[in-house]
Amino acid sequence: MSFFSERQQYLQFFPNGAELSLRKNQRGAIHALAAHFTLHDTPAIITMPTGSGKTTVICATPFLLKAKRVLVIAPSVMLKGHMANAFTTLNSLKKTGLFTLDAAPKVKVVTGTVKTPEAWEELRAFDVVVVTPHTVSPARLQVPLPSEDLFDVVIVDEAHHSPAHTWNELLDAFPRAQRVLFTATPYRSDSLELNGEHVYTYPTLKAFEDKIFGEVNPQRITPQDGETADLAIARQAEITLMQDRGRGHHHYVLARAATKDHAEALLDVYGKNTSLRMQIIYSKHTLKHNQGILDLLEQGELDGIITVDMLSEGVDIPRFKIAAVHALHKSLAITLQFIGRFARTGEDKVGPASFIYTPSDGLNAEIERLYEEDAVWATLLPQLADARIEKEEEDKAFFQGFDPGSFDYADFAGFSLFSLRPYHHVKVYDLPDGFEIPESVTLESNHRTVFKKDYPKARVSVLIFRYLDKPKWIRSDFLTQYHYELCIVYHNKEHGFLFISSTEKTEQFYQQILKHFIASTVSALPSPVSMSITNKSLHNLTQVQVFNVGMRKIRGNRDETYLYRIGNRADNVIDSADGKIYDRGHAFCKAQENGKDVTLGFSSAAKVWSNRTDKIPDFIHWCDALAIKFRNGSNPVTGTNLDYLGVREPIASLKGFDLLTIDWNPRFYEEPGKLTVEVHGQPQLLSPEDAHLWIDYESIKNDRFEFHLEIGSLTIKMMYLLGSTFRVENMDEKITCSFVDQQGRTLEIGEYFQSHPPVFRCVNGDMIEGREAIRLSSLPKSPFDAQLIQAIDWRGAGVDISKEFGTPNSIHNWLEQRLVGAAQADDVVFYDHGSGETGDFITFAVKEDCIHIHIYHVKSCKNRVVGERVSDVYEVCGQVIKSVKFRDLPPAEMFKKIKHRFENTSGKKFCNGDLAKLETLLKSRLPIEIHIGLVQPGMAASKITERTSNVLAATQAYIMAQCAGFLALGSS
Template sequence: WARENIDLVEIDEAHHVPATTWQQILINLKERCHVLFTATPFRLDRKEISGEIIFDYPLSQAYEDGIFGEIKFVPVDESGNKDLNIAKKAEEVLQNDRNEGYDHYLMVRTDSKKNATILETLYSEHTTLRLKKIDSSVAHSTIKRTIEQLYKGELDGIICVDMLGEGYDFPNLKIAAIHSPHKSLANTLQFIGRFARTNAVNIGTAKFIAVNDEELQIENTALYSKDSVWQDMIIGMSEGRNQKEIDDRKYYKEFLGKDTTILDNISLQAIKPNCHDKIYQVSDFDINGNFPDICNVANRVFRNKEDNTVVGIGVDYESPLWVGNGEKINLSYMLYIIHYQKETRLLHIYSPKHSESIYEELVLSFCSSYDQMPKAHMHRVLGNMEGFEIFNSGLLNMQSENGESYRILAGSDVSSVIDPDTGRLYAAGHAFCKATDKETQEESTIGYSSASKVWSSTYLELREYIQWLDKIGMKIINQNLKVKTNTNFDNLQQPLILETYPDNIFYCDYHGKTYSSTPHILLSTGTFVPLIDCQVKVLDIENDKKSIIIGISHELFATKVRCSTSGKYTSVDAAMSIKNGKRVITLHDYLTDNPLIFKTLDDATIQGIDYYPGNYEGDIFDKDLIEAINWKALGTDISLEFNKKGDTTSRSIQSVLQEILLADKRYKYVVYDHGSGEIADFITIYEEENKMVVSLYHVKKMSGKNYNAMIGDIYEVCGQAVKSITWFSVKGKLPQKIVQRHNGGNCVLLKGNYNQMLADLRSSDHFIRGEIVVVQPSVSKTSDMPGKYQEVLAATSTFIKRAGKVNQFRIMGSP
């Protein structure tokens, strides 16, 4: 009958339309005309109120037309008993209004039945007001009788828990005692609207009595501040929010998609991504590009050509922890957002998966080429802000102190521990902080990293998120924007952009994450090799100095990778696979995500696309660090580093060194550890008072004919010496590595008891102090030493001396 006889459906309070009952009515009458009326065309849960906005009656016009009356906020003192203060003020305001001839009544508003009962007693004992409490537990007949008493003037007002709101018409209800304010704008506007009606005689200004509260903000407005002018603020907030809804609807209609079935359950307007952004510099943008297969978005793609924004909703299957065979049965929807900022030529990517390889596939799906963002530019996201509180900061170790490459500080405000001395040793890594925007005075969180990522702890609607991206982009490209946090964070050095590779790179080492969570090389034989067991060294810098060739080797394999000044690694040989957690990716993709660290002889540090200049002048090498060994008198073949298996006739440097170490009675333990992933060729340990002194020996043969002549003789071995500082960074690190190497058949104990050695190294009765020893017969104590040769040895000595847990550096050379 209804479908045949109803032509027009009119719904008041239409913000309730998303409710199931209303939806069923509209669906059953979907062929008929629907007209919806509401003063608040938006919802806190972001569910869509379907329909076109065909008429907007602004609150300012309603005020001008006399339909929306005068309103006023009456603050009360927040000290003492707040509820009693409100009650007393409510009695005073109501009585004064009635004395002026106004026929006004009072509503006491609270948020729970329990509080309503408490307030009923409080008003009864401390005021002369005649009030009755009504809530959802009261019988309908009682509510009806109470309202009749109110109309007849037998009551001065009522105590309510979210009742007598929508649809209730009693314009004489002019005084509101707000003991528990609404937290949302929609509910606040609905509540105020009941008191601002003008369709009665002998009524005046509506008054809202509440505690002065500077902290309570609705839509970023301190509505309950004693200085608030409600007439202007409420009208402005209402019209601003309604206009935002109109603008939002227009914006979301610009998104066009093929498969909209996903929107039956969720609208684009309801999407609220967390603020996370991966940024690239790009040369072009194709809005019609397709998402890579790995995202599995199919036709669930929505494009906004006006805004250069693409939204994709992918499907992924995951394996629950309780499924033993790892079968992927859990269905998840994944949100992807691509936004091209035309004025900055920046591409912003939102992805639930933060792998660099996925980001790369996404950017190349919509752009023909890209460049990483330098961290020097990323730092600008902190510009135009003040009142910094830095919760989390990464410090890139410029000096390899204690063997650590990266330190993370976390706390309520970590900047206090970054003194000038720390600033000389460390450069700024990532940062996450709270600060206030100088223009809007809005407080927010913001973080950035060298991986061209920006994030905040905020969740925003899609349109607001795009606006956030645009604001971030404009900061990043602003060359005139100077960042000053006015905290000790400013002591940290900020990087420059790597233009070309310098030719004095001294050594390279793995990223700090590689040491803390070690991935494994996956060989074709099925063997897994820890990446940190592989030797890594610079092989060549290409002629244009825009790329560098790095060798990664193990006794089971050797490969080469190339790194460009854009921070991207590629394979020179056949690509190798690496297992990082559950994921298997290529070695070059892993290194792009976790770039190697390069050091130069003039103390500069390079990581990815960031270049950190050195801050000291090279020292003249101290020849007293050379211990002159008469290798020839000991019958040593100084051109032979170690004996091949089965060779007992030759006296290599290692075999002679072993005799020297075993003959020294100071050493309680002597360990031989030669091979890929070695700690050092030899390790000696002796006890001294309350400490264990551990010496690491790195051996290299002499290649040249003359002493102090071949720079290659010392370059690699000095790099190995510096990198070995890492084994002293944490007390348990060295014995743990020894156990690992020993179990693999590499670490051989030549002197002492193995278990006792581990116990001594782990004991809390003494601490560990290290010594780094380079064994290279080509280094002569008496021969002339060229400047370049001295530079390498001086840099090695300087780097090692800065490591607090290493006692000294020495060279076992020649007379």
């Protein structure tokens, strides 16, 4: 039998039926502890504010649990001495009358490192062993593992220190022991997890109500001219002590310093400028040295002490009532412990506590609230302390909802989700339903899933991927190393949004994750939310200050398709004129929300972010708040010039949109990559410059249409589908096509279009990108003047208007003769008909010290009679609009493109001039004018319909906004 089990019967709560002097919080903690271990073997966490009688409960615990041998773990030498003394004397139990025997357990204080199994075994001779983890933790190489049965009860004091590796290894060394963790604050300043189950929490508010804590008077000091902050605090501490002693209070001063050097400087300040007798206590001094100074204090030889650490651990002197805080704690936990040490009552000749400080920068929001000039501590202290404890318990309950998880490497065996701090950055998808958490996630890339934990009820999955990587500037594997990526997938079912937060932000990665988490019953991947949704992130924000704005060009030439504006007030350079040319691409700002400072960014790529990191529960709350805004928020007005930039609206139908052209997303031209095409299993890698998109106008319906992707000589039929989601499908089973980015990552072409939606221009000026539209039809338009169509007598010229090329009487042949045979023929006439053409004919001539370039597009009349065939008009106008890209090329690139076409594709020829002449001309550095024209015999000024007129007007307006001239050749 051990000391505690033999004498448990003498631990009496109600001798003779009378309640003893135990406080009710102490009774509650003891009973909760006893109840816990009747059902569970998990560590028990007892939370009691500093000064509320925790030592008494600690000393009662071994009796309660009938301990054979107890290990007490303390975080510091001073607290180790305090706990050793508490068990050696059992004074805290005897003072309450809880234990009346004149007996005490055999206590051993371990002072050196335990280096041998024999040293561990020698501890069996004691009832209580008190240690600091650094001397006995098996985490240290020289410390061997002890026998698992050496201790049957393990007590941790000030348990907010315990998640450190050395603590955990020591606790895990005794898996069969009953483990009890005592703390004043069940959370760590580094926000790591405190392992165990909360069995009893005594709120700070109750400590005030039960008179365990008394009044605390904050004294905010502003230094006078010529005073330092330290001098001002020291003088006020002297004044306060003299006033308190004049009222009969037996108080001491505790001055807190930031460092040992600061403490030495403060000792000089107090010695030279006050009458206070002060000495320094420092945790790295010996216990004997520090105790000697505390003895002098009790003997009245000192008025106070200066300490570098908080001194609340291991020092039980209720007469410390004046806190001279020369260095504010930035941790709420330590601040509350420190204040609690001064706030407690229960001693004669002790009055209210004083807390003297000066304002400080760099504190977190909770601490700033405490130190505000008008803060009422009697109200605020319990609010801050209890809210933080309640939050910690809520977080622990949240993490308990996760399944055991899976991991590939032993390194993750002890890994805790509590330690994760995801950056607030998400890509958001429309997903009313159809979410399922997969059993495993296997990516096509070299990312290997090494950790996965799921919370099915909350619809959350946390994954960690590992991959090998090396710098691009080395050929060998010498610097190859492992990298890790974090991904959190969360589905807010209530509002129908899927959030993916990933440190790997490539579109290929998002698409692969989507495929795993979308239910098999869903026919297509969900669409990223539109800009009109992410823009609602601004809802309810005030005092918006914009730092970064991206503006997408919606009309005009292709120069600067995306502009960035960066600065403290980046929106100031935006005006109403910009709103007619650009809309919102992204924005990043800071603002106020419900009285708190926030940062917010959002983009047209369905991404939202905030410059903060938090635990996973806080991250989920942030996503939930966004989901509410996305579903219920109004279109925000910021009061900044950002409001000049429009926001594209989502569309569910093409009804009312008269499509004219289709083009790649602007990012296609900006992001380096290649298109890979596989025909019958044979892959080809092609340049995006050789890829062109064309609408099949006759297939257009309200919710779909076909378009062609031409790559070299290949044509792939694609289907654009619009509804609750937007997607693009490859209709050709024999040909597969993918986009390969600069890092070699591959995305199937349909998936690529989903993340890089094609851009459509409509006849009335409206523009569609994927499933978002921006209405430009309200802008003034000029009608097309039908008299601008140059009438050609095709029959008189012997032209068969149904023959576009390939015969002597074709339109191409006629146009060639016209261009070459003119009285002043252009210097160079290049015939470029074929897939990927800039135009059927491109001419170059120097006129008036300027290079005039004419680009001609030809379309035949299928019916051999003059009359409008709508699809022909749309097609040729689409070609005309696309050829505007030629003007964006520098002269050297123009030459390179034509040279490549001439030398590598059949049927290309110089009708006039040659490559050498073209090169000389383009090297002349003369300014360039571009004129673009169309040749369509089916058009006649006298027979043109309103629809064709609108198409021509839109084409003319687009061309004239960027080029020098537009011409149309038709029939009379």
